[in-house]
Amino acid sequence: MSSIQTFCEYFFTYGGYKDYLYGLSNTALIAVFGLLIGFVIGCLIATVKIFPTKNPFIVVLETIADGYVALFRGTPIVVQLLLLHFGLFPLLGIDLDAVVEAIIIFGLNSGAYMSEILRGGINAVDAGQMEAGRSLGFGFGETMLRIILPQAIKNILPTLGNEFIALLKETSVVSFIAVIDVTRSLQSIADSTYEYFVPYIVLAITYLVIVLVITYFIRIMERRLSKNER
């Protein structure tokens, strides 16, 4: 009991909740903007890879994209954080807020995964759909946008949801580059009070609740999309 008391006292009376909320907001910022950046990058790469052309410029882009995907999928996110924060950014003279850096790195990281997810989703749409669109007179891009992508995104929504959940949980390592996220905030409380069990239980429950809420919203979206076709 007393450990709960200690935690509550520290959390509420001594302002621990402020750090917690600050950490929570950073976690949310990194996850949400990381996802958005990842989605945009993923779309760009998937488009480059799927575009039917022998244009040398696009072929070069494709090669770059391949290297990028291999690099970010082939190394742990912690390594990417460390390498960019302590290595590449200082080298290039880039001096950003650590949260912004984290957003960029998580965006780049999830972009690599997302491009593969999107590509799979696009390839899974029946080839006849592209042909039907083209035969009506739509260009490649407009067929993609209006006919292929809506179907592809519907198919990959569950996977995208999982990607978002994975991304959110992975942000728990950003304290490696001195970002105070929700994990770090509760870690500080634990370190200050020498009580570990309660803060970490609170931490676990925090992640669990967020993930459950996200899952719930994904379900609703899926249901709404599939209702479309009844």
Add this chain to the structure above:
Amino acid sequence: MSDNVILSVKNLYKKFGKLEVLKGIDIDIKKGDVVAVIGPSGCGKSTFLRCLNRLETPTAGEILFEGNYIFKNERIYLKQRLKSFVLPKNADDATKTEYENLKAEYAALRKEEKAIEKYLQKHLDLHRQKIGMVFQQFNLFPHLTVLQNVTLAPIRLKKLSQEDAQAQAQRLLKLVGLEDKANVYPSTLSGGQKQRIAIVRALAMSPDVMLFDEPTSALDPEMVGEVLKVITDLAKDGMTMVVVTHEMGFAKEVANRVIFMSEGVIKEENEPKAFFANPKDERLKEFLSKVL
């Protein structure tokens, strides 16, 4: 060329890798023609049809749609001649000139054909708007309602207003007896209904010619009739069409020209009565004895 030739195909070749599927197809399709294409499975009927709207890029030959090139590659022959041209070191002037002429001819043709391809990169889509296509597997857009399926292209490509496009769609849907299906999604329709919607979707662009690739082959037998009736009505209204089909009854009754394709070429063409009553090609005789 006379004005009423809609599609003109000359010496059309198509290879998939090493597999030569079309080996020199020549045909002019005139306004109002209803051309039935028959032939054994795998002889290249679909490939031929898909070349006509460039869903498939041919290897060599020419296709003109309403007098405009939508495909041209003749330089391939000059290139072959150029390659096999042996120019000896001590060649006389005549041979040298011949070689130079050939080279110049090739360069000129290449320039012309590259210019056509470049033009088509921008304008092929505009030509395609006037070539309707109906697929064996319908290929309706499952994420859109029937009405949206039909109005998408007219609204986006012909800049019809939403109201006009919908009014037109309703009129066409009524024509095929599906006016009550405007607001449902394709997954709720039967195969025959889907195919009628697919025809309406193509018609909504007011095409000058319609290409049908075995439009009834994926249907249960009891639904074949309803789709054939729609196509027959269209033909009677004067729509120009090319129909790849296994329905010999349709070819006999509705088409004004029947074509037999085999081994990548048109083996026989005739008006339907003579075609079926008096086939000349051996393979056609054999084919007809199997399907009739």
